[in-house]
Amino acid sequence: MADTPPLKIVSGNALSDVQKKDLLHRLARIEGQLRGVQKLIAKAEHPDDCDGIAQQMSAARKALDRSFVTLLTNSLVTHAEKAGTVEESIESSKRVAALLEKFV
Template identity: 85%
Template sequence: MADTPPLKIVPGNALSDAQKKDLMHRLARIEGQLRGVQKLIAKADTADDCEGIAQQMSAARKALDRSFVTLLTDSVVTQAEKAKTTAEAIEGSKRLAALLEKFA
């Protein structure tokens, strides 16, 4: 499989460019972990191999959870910094609280 070119960071109001780069870097590492898990599964020979696979899957899941928290934390910070009024800041906080309620 050929390597895909890096995604272009598009400036916006949701996250800063640095925050986007950090999240994309985290996800690329997780992608690498998952590819490693796939290889472990393909080569699994004994029942003992499943423990190592489970350990790597758990690590990838935790890394994805940390990325989720980073996304929401970064979003809170960015929206608070960009809010022009207290009402805008409160509205942004409510949207993020709804995301936590829905996905956490």
């Protein structure tokens, strides 16, 4: 399988370039973990193999959960920093709170 070229980071107001790079790096590591899990599943021969597979799947899931929290934290910080007024900051916080309620 050929490696995909790195994604072009577009500057904007959602996240800083550094935050985007960090999240993309985290996701690339998780992608690698998942590829490893796929290989483990393909090569599983004995019932004991499932323990190692489950452990790796759990690690990937936890890493994805941490990435999700990082995304929300970065979003909250970025929007609070860019808010021109207290009202804008409150609205930004409400959007992040709504995301938490929706996805957690």
